[in-house]
Amino acid sequence: MSIPTSTSVVESAVIEAPLSHVWHHIKLQNFSDFWSALKSSQFVKGTSDDTDVVQWIFNDGSEVEVKQEEHSTINHYITYSVITAKPELTYTSVLSTIRCYAITSGELEGSAFVEWTGNFSSDADAGVIQDAKFKRRDALADLAKAALKK
Template sequence: MSHSNIIPTSTSVVESAVIRAPLSHAWHYIKLQDFDKFWSAISKSEYVKGANEETDIVKWSFKDGSVIEVKQEEHSSINHYITYSVITAQPELTYTSVLSTIRCYPITSGELEGSTFVEWTGNFSSDADAGVIQDAKFKRREALADLSKVAQKK
């Protein structure tokens, strides 16, 4: 059996950015149901009706026609992070699962004091290929740039 066409790859991605706005401005947008307020790739973000009241599930409709439902796994207003997983996707994903976390940290000193450091990670199942990881990297970079634009205007 030949594996010559399989490219070994990390199954995680980490992207980060400094948002030149206070933590409160950036953190304000980091709610699954509000991603359409900053991420230009999303046309609509809405709660899924009929979801269990213990579970927050949000549907993201992207401008390219794809739709994913994400489930909030963890949220901390104290430590400023949110963790979510993808539970359904149209078209179907080429990998089994992904768990993503966005964390915000205030920059408290130095020339960027008053800004926010944002880190967006993704941990994919082992069946995610290099193309999936690259796509996730660039989507996160684009979304962080979009977040920076709206947080600075607030």
């Protein structure tokens, strides 16, 4: 019997670097430049001009193709979905969004707040959600390191 679980995950971090230094890294094809879990990230050849599909190859050998669904350089967010995976996913779908906000006042003025959500299909189990949570936490920590190098 499976354990009922939320099918969404939200992880966030304050990165003590300007928004422009953080947002600069939020391009699907460049995730391997900051995310230590990825061996490579690159555009998939042969996709149509109006579709951005990027292949992420993880250090453990797993591969996913992610499709950019939405992108706003004005509002600083990107939404993507996983369209293929090797090995196959144990769930039907996931839609993820990364949003970045400038912190404009207070002790952390000049920093950035980053939120990375994932909304999974109802067949995702607790293990999938936990894995997504920790992958996002690790990636946000890696993003902070990369943004601070600027």
